[in-house]
Amino acid sequence: MDTHLPSPHPSPGGRGRSPVGTLARRAATLFVVHGILIAGAVFILLPFVWMLITSIKSPAEIFAVDFSLWPKHFNAVENYGFALQKVPLLRFAANGVIVCAGILLIQLLVAIPCAYALAKLRFPGRTALFALVLMGLCIPIQVPALPLYMGLAQVGLLNTYFAIMMPFFLSVFAIFLFRQFFKSYPDEIIHAARLDGMSEFEIVWLIVVPSAWPAIAAFSVFSIVAHWNDLYWPLIVISDTHLATPPLGMMFFADAETGSNYGALTAAATVLTAPLVVAFLIARRRFIEGITMTGIK
């Protein structure tokens, strides 16, 4: 008869407990959550902290047993100066930008329509294509490297920006990722658009793509980061230093024969990692946050 009714203004805990109790629960949850997050963050940050500290230390202090976090002699100016002067670091960064932008642009242009086709359209060879896409995911760059190298040599395109970018124009990762997102896009909207007379082309770029911004933003960041840090393939196809990408540049300081200039190496690493962090910040703020705030869904 007297069933328990939820209170007219349900508290966040939703169980009608006392406000103090819910506050305590809240605090406890927050404590656990942040505890885990911070523990993880320490694990993640430890190498970076050492990297930054090394970049401002003088050589004699780098491998000291009395591990002090703060350097006694500040060598930041020397290390960073050396890194920036001895080697055209900024040139390498510029090359990184050119190569990554070029790769990303073509990747998106090629992958998005293909992913849409795989997710929503029926056409002959669809399953075969998807199997090939999966197979492509398994193929690391080391596999086609030699044949690709010889092919590029034949057409005289070695040692060019094109050579660095070409094997990566097709991103099976992007195709796979976007396919997953497009698959959960409601069919009804697409049908309605078709009835409205929109061409498939317009549907892809004007309707479906905007809903997949989070995925596209995420992928863009991955692509840029991965190809910024690519070492193996550029090493094979480049023989002119002024085309070198960032990791090739860092090799100037990491040497197996005469040893590494650790201070300059970590300074160079810091300089060359910073743009990626900035790119990440821009990407997430622009797209991911924007979407969840406006609550498009």
Added chain:
Amino acid sequence: MKRLGMLLSSLVVAGTLAISSAEAQQVTLDVLYAFPAFAKFHEPIAQEFMKLHPDIKIAFRAPAPTYDDGHQTMMRQAVTNQLPDVYYSGFHLLSELARTLAKRNQIVDLDPLLAADSKEFRAKNYSDRIVALGRVDGKLYGLPFNASSPIMYYNVELVKKAGGDPEKMPDNWDAVIALAAKIKAGSSDVAGLAYNVHDWPDVWLYHAMITQAGGTVVDGDRVPLGGPDIGVQTLQRFRRFVSEDGMPLIDWDQSRQQFIAGKIGIFFDTPARLRQVTDLIGDKFTLKTAIFPIDNKAKGGLPTGGNAAIITTQDPKKQKAAWEFLKFVTGPEAQKIVVETTGYLPTNLRATGPEFLGPFYDKNPNFRTVSLQVDRSVPWQGYPGGNSVRIWRAQREIITGIMRGEIEPKAGYERLIKETADLMKSQ
């Protein structure tokens, strides 16, 4: 920045000149070397050369990370006909590279070029032992540019504490092991010595221990690895480093870091790192170097690491220019630059003289040590059959097992002989 700007602009100039080569007396040489950090001597040397020879431009290609990578690059480019004009090949890969290129007519025999210069020139500048390092199948394919043999680095304070005399370090192995044991006993977290044969990328340190005792590693088609006496004794010694001297079996970089931190007494390594190690030690302790202990004073030798410059271009004008360049980089001025920035053994006899490295050696005696061993240099041979890299990996695993105490030295020696022979046959 200026130096780099000059280099970049000379690259641009070289490029345009190469294009308008119709009326040009200018020759541009494409040069490839390994280890990017070597730019610190390659570039100043190239600058000096270009000042003396305004009609020759030196253009460096992006350096290869290691000798092995450079070797692969050369192999690839031999196939696609894009070889550089000059390449600095690691000694241990020189015979493989030279033989492959010779078959394709892509390498130049340097004997006629050297013979064209006067005999006095050759005698004054190049010792026979050094020149021999560049010979393959009797022909001189490479002119040695960087050379090194292993030396002993040590921590003066730790040696004194153990009762040793830093001015008179032991010159035979039993004495070294004994001293290192005392160093280890003197402190709780200090290791007596480190001899990182278990993590060395090639056979260098392994062969050194055999050849210093007068043993033979390679004998024509056979590989006795020192023979049953010296061969087994070598392996026993490696085990003693761990069991008696507390040598840590870690990665060679970590081991070096530990020495730099003052936690290892005696450290065997390439002299090429002397500059870097000195800087990293700073004033944590006093660093000195001594010659590699030699058990067999009469016959003992040390395999020479480093690289030799080869010429691949088939254009006669470029060949002449390349030969001038080779003579310059192996000349005393250039070798002086090399030694001051690394610690290498100069490959020119005149370089150690008072007009060149004399004063530098006086102020930095540690750098002189390797040149005191030059008479012990023997060529560093790969295993016959061209499978050297693979064979070393298999050998290294067995040696590591011996050092860990998991394999007995005698049994280990048998296994080494067998597996080496098997791998050589499977080619």
Added chain:
Amino acid sequence: MMASAVAIAAPVPVVRRDRQRLIEKLAGCGFAFPAFLLLLLTNLVPLAVLLYLSFTNYELGALDTRFLGLDNFRKAVTDPVLRRSLANTFVYVAIVLPGAVGLGLLIAVLLHRRKRTRTFYEVVYFLPVTSTLIAMATVWQFILHPNLGPVNGMLRAMGFGEIAFLSEPAYVLPTLAAIGIWQLVGFNMVLFLAGLSAIPRDLYEAAEIDGCRSGIDRFLTITWPLLGPTTMFVIITTSITAFKVFDTVAVMTRGGPMGSSEVLLYAIYLEGYQYFHMGYAAALTLIFLAFVLLFSILQTFVLERRVHY
């Protein structure tokens, strides 16, 4: 009048459907074509070349090659080095897969609701993805140094002995796997966050009204099922990435100590680029591809069935 109206009404939808199907087919083929062309050029043709090479004894730089038939494959099947590298790779994947996916999911779920601290944590967790291995390798070597590094310093302070993480055969694979997880967590976190942000808020509100209140309840009833496609994607890509491990081995351990960290791709790299046995390396590569492909296809079809779209 009725009859004719009906008679006219019937054919029109049929024609529309057929035309629609044709448009779909054309659009599908057209959209997929550039990707297919690139696939051909950058994957299939090189694979064909590799296939050809695997039947020969080609060595880089050699002038002549011999046709060997299936000899390379026969050799591979009995090669102890290959079997060891397979085992090593499987161990590595077995540690990295649950670690990187689980942690990525955990962090994403924890972060999803934060407002003020979210940017900070996201950047922190994403940092490893941006790092260059060349620089990081030295850092890890020092951090894990048995004598000098802080990790062992802590272990000693807690009373344990030192562990040579990168030099003990028993520890090297788990250590590399931990570094692999370190590299991947941020990556997976971003993917899960993207997936989480695609779940409509009103679903949660509706569920709350329906009586589903605790965090775990919410997660199990709504979040987890709707994350299906994302989770599947993350699992497959993480396992493939783990299978393809190469860089950390090449830079940090070079296959040691005593071959205990020699993984498949590294063993293949040694064959082809250090020993120059290109023919044999090509055969090994094809075997590697077969393995990974099989594994991923199995995963895809198993998971796809469990995922709601």
